[in-house]
Amino acid sequence: MTSNPYLFAAYAVTWLIHIGYLTTIVRRYARLKREIDDLKK
């Protein structure tokens, strides 16, 4: 039971890594959308 902080840390870090990576994908999409809009002008 004393090891529960480690369990919490492992699960939290896992989702932080995945959410961080998904955020980079969303930001890249947004940047690309701006580039496409610039190209259309």
Place this chain on the structure above:
Amino acid sequence: MKRTFPILVILTGILLAYAMSIALVPVIHIGGLTLNGAPTEQTMGNVQRIFYYHVPSAWTAFILFFVNFGASVYYLIKRCDTADVVAQVTAEVGLVFLTVNLVTGPIWARPVWGIWWTWDWRLTSTLIVWLIYVSYLMLRRFAASSQTPLLAAAMGIFGALCVPFVYFSIWFFRTQHPQPVMGGGGSIDPHMMHVLLINWLAFSCFAFLVCWSRYRLEKLQRAVDEAHALRSLMDNPADGRRGGQ
């Protein structure tokens, strides 16, 4: 196609939530329904539940590296742009999953072994494979040569060939790391195996969706880069003639 993706996202979300619940709790009561989760391991206690994220992350990463291997070989033979995109995407997503494996490992090792890290065969070889794919993505990011996809394909093949060594390292050498739960000397409770496989399925579906959206992004990025190149050629036709000479 436009509807398929959101539906798959919702289904994968439900599967991930279910997988996490059965990994964290031995028994779940929802209304009148009782679901069996992973039992608590007698020696390690609840910290052993890290296993349900640690192992599926590694398996998912290795599958993605093998897809990268297939795409790289196909690119070397056919020079197919789609294969190059698949290789790039699977390496990137695979690296994210391997990072999860490398981070959750020490968090599990600290309360169980009393140390965060040891330079044994399994841990060191996993770190080396991680560094190979970091180099692979740096090559793709910073080398602007037309030969970059070719070099990346060769590197991807080398990286994937190192993966079996990571898996079999605990068969051939004495290591701190436990034996494999599948096809090795280790054994596992059937309930634990069930939870492990559900988590692997959930992680694989999640990885597939991330690869899908990353693939679309990369295809779009390449189309935009081409459009930029065409536009600059149209704006400065003299550059194009000089380049053709």
